[in-house]
Amino acid sequence: MTPQRISTFTRDGLTFEVSDTGPLDGQTVVLLHGFPANRHSFDEVVPILNAAGFRTLAPNQRGYSDGARPHRSRDYRAVELQRDVLALVDVAGVDRVHLVGHDWGGVLAWQLGAVAPERLTGLTVLSTPHPSAMIRSLVASAQALRSFYVLVFQLPMLPELLLRKKVEPLLRRMGLNADAAAEYGRFMSKHGRLTGGLHWYRALWLPDRRTSRRRLVTVPTTYLWGNGDQTLGRRAAELSGSYVRAEYRFIEVDENHWLPENAPRVVAAAILDDLRLP
Structure with missing residues (x-):
């Protein structure tokens, strides 16, 4: 493959916006945002990685890119989200990437570490525990109470009405x-974007025969968790390492959920440590 600079990529008729910066011949890092953010969640992290010689790709994901917003929640099932990322890697002209994910982007990173290890050199996951650890924690901690909003987000239209004009505060x-907060509030104020982001939650329980049953991550992984996170508790964080069958680091940070935005230097340092591992 020959690396090529991109600003968009297309898959199945959907067009995704991408920020592609840093040396074109540098090792590539893909950065996946969560809800209700966008590719700019890593704006303070990217320059540090670029200055160290690494290329970075930060896409607006499905539902967040104006050209990639299917109306049906079923189009946001895990296998579609995974294939979006792999399509990005192909279009960028690289064989393997280091994958970084925060919030829902972290869920996607854990999944790809299990189902597509041949396309990855490693993972750096921010805030979000391994999905199986999250499920276990629901009956072994207060995580179910922390995650009650996920059930509310399943409802049609009501979450949009509740969140409209209230994202920033x-x-x-x-x-x-x-x-x-102001950036995400402005971003989500455009028609359709909030629904696109919420569809990730609404597709969570939808059955999909195409979804791989592989759960164990088989690439080197670092997981950063903020001990002040209001939505994701300690039990799931501590269980996550049991789903990795490769070199694993767990880093506890004195911060809240918003690690890329509030602690960009800590995040960048962890990513650089991962990239420099032999």
Whole structure:
């Protein structure tokens, strides 16, 4: 494969926006945002990685890119999200990438570490525990109470009505810095974007025969968890390592859920440590 600079990529008629920066011949890092963020969640992390000689690809994911927003929640099932990332890697002209994910992007990173290890050199997962660890924690801790909002998000239209014009103040109350909260509030105010992001939650329980049953991650993995996270508790975080069959590091950070935005230097340092491992 020959690396090539991109600003968009297309899969199955959907067009995704991408920020592609850093040396074209450098090792490639793909950065996956979560809800209700966008590719700019890594804006303070990317320059540090680029200065160290690494290429970075930060896409607006399915539902967040204006050209990639299917109307049906079934189009947001895990296998579609995984294939979006692999299509990005192919279009960028690289064989393997280091994958970084936060929040829902972290869920996707854990999944790809299990189902597509041949396309990855490693993972750095931020905030979000391994999906199987999350399920276990629901009956072994207070995680079910922390995750009650996920059930609310399953409802049609009501979450959009509740969150409309309230994204920015809600994020600020959750500890996100003011600049990032304002950016996400503006971003989500455009018609369709909030529904696109919520469809990730609504597709969570939908059956899909195409989904791989592989759960064990087989690439080197670092997991950063903020001990002030209001939505993701310690039990799931500590269980996550049991689903990795490769070199694994768990790093506890004195921060809340918003690691890329609130602690970019800590995040960048962890990624660089992963990239420099032999």
